[in-house]
Amino acid sequence: MIHFNKTTLLCGALLLAVPATNVLAGEARSGYDYIKPASRAMQDDDFENPGMLAVEQGRALFNDLQAGASKACADCHGIDGTKFxxxxxxxxxxxxxxxxxxxTLQEQISRCREANSGSQHLPIDNPDLVALETFVRNRAIGEPVNVQTDGVMVALLKAGEELYRTRYGLIDMACYQCHDIYPGQMIRGQKISQGQANGFPAYRLDTGTITTLNQRIQQCLTSMRAEPFAADSEEIRQLGLYLMSRSNGLKIETPAVRY
Ligand code: HEC
Ligand code: HEC
Incomplete structure (x- = not known):
């Protein structure tokens, strides 16, 4: 976990001295491009990637009939989700x-779980839902992210972008300042990336846990010394939607390995 205090604010001042060029004017780049080669190698090797544990947990929850459920996911979606x-x-x-x-994908899973397998409701980011989400998203590994950006999405994406450009917390910074202006710069030993969403749920080396996009947004807000948006808030949905749309065209890497 990164911590921002007065010292960091000084680092922040140094950081802000770098001329502001918007790298996104170029193209979207995965967080993969910013992590250390050793972390990339870890992500690429299914036996080394700690996020695969969540995939395997999700696989078991998916294939096997769960206590209290009338059907397994696999009954409708094929063993290992081959019908997706x-x-x-x-x-x-x-x-x-x-x-x-x-x-979100996790909410779709949660709905399907309740409606079709007769299971009890679980709150957002419950560990079982996170494992199922990681497993299901991993079925689409290598597929380019393709979030709808026209029609009804236009207004929602605009709302998400506004949240992305709002200053939060004691450090009084907006997401875009770090993730659009300073990717490639170091902050507290970490290389700032574009804050892309294509690797989520991702395994964080820093916390040692599988982490959903919601949780990653909350962690950034906490490190900015701001009150994080609740997992079921409209704000986190809009911000998550906007982040994922910025990842359009990037390949899904779930479970990515990140700091
Ligand atoms: C009784 C059959 C049935 C069961 C059991 C079931 N589903 Fe589904 N699921 C469906 C149908 C039908 C759809 C497509 C219609 C819809 O979107 O509701 C669907 C849609 C989905 C989608 C969206 C796929 C897409 O391409 O948009 C996901 C993800 C999903 N289910 C996951 C799960 C998971 C995980 C479980 C187990 C916890 C599960 N489902 C259990 C029938 C089922
Ligand atoms: C002071 C700088 C700073 C600010 C402001 C900031 N972040 Fe981050 N963020 C980081 C750092 C450092 C990381 C870890 C390295 C990386 O992947 O960029 C990170 C990582 C991320 C990631 C994970 C990217 C990946 O590929 O794993 C996402 C998503 C993200 N931030 C979203 C946000 C959102 C949304 C906001 C605004 C609410 C925000 N960040 C504000 C510094 C910042």
Missing amino acids: IPASLARYPVYDEEAAEIV
Whole structure:
């Protein structure tokens, strides 16, 4: 976990002395390009990648009939999810016209779990849902992220971008200042990336846990000494949607290995 205090604020001042060029004017680059070669090697090797543990936990929850459930996910989606269409999984978050709300992949899983397997409701980011999400998202590894950006999404993405450009917390900085202006610069021994979402859920070496995009947003807000948005808030949905849309075209890496 990175901590920002007065010393960091000084580092921040140094950081801000770097001429501001927006690297995103170029193209989207995965966090993979910013991590150390050893971390890349760890991500690329299924036996070394600690995030694969969550994939395996999710696989078991997916294939086996769970206590209290009437059906296993695999009964409808095939053993190991062979009936999923990777390009379809790469579209999340999607917009549900009927419910008039943004639906993340984890929320889709949660809905399906309750409606079709008769299981009890679990709160967002419950470990079982995170494992299922990691497993399902991993079915689409290598598929380019493809979030809808037209129609009903336009206004929602605009709201997400506004949140991304709002200054938060004691350090009074906005997401875009670090992730659009300073990628490649070092802060507290970490190389700042573009804050892309294509690797999530990702394994964080720093916390030693599998981490959803929601949780990563919350961790950045906490390190900015700001009150993190709740997992079920509209803000985190809009911010998550916006981040994922910035990753359009980048390949899904779940489970990525990150700092
Ligand atoms: C009784 C059959 C059934 C069961 C059991 C079931 N699902 Fe589904 N699932 C469906 C159907 C039908 C759809 C497509 C219609 C829809 O979107 O609701 C779907 C859609 C999905 C999608 C969206 C796929 C896409 O391409 O958009 C995901 C992800 C998913 N299910 C995950 C799960 C998981 C994880 C479980 C177990 C916890 C599960 N489902 C259990 C029938 C089932
Ligand atoms: C003071 C600088 C700073 C600010 C401001 C900041 N972050 Fe970060 N963020 C980091 C650092 C450092 C990391 C870890 C290295 C990396 O991947 O960029 C990180 C990582 C991330 C990642 C993971 C990227 C990956 O590939 O694993 C996401 C997503 C992210 N931040 C989103 C946000 C959001 C959303 C905000 C605003 C609410 C925000 N950040 C504000 C410094 C910052």
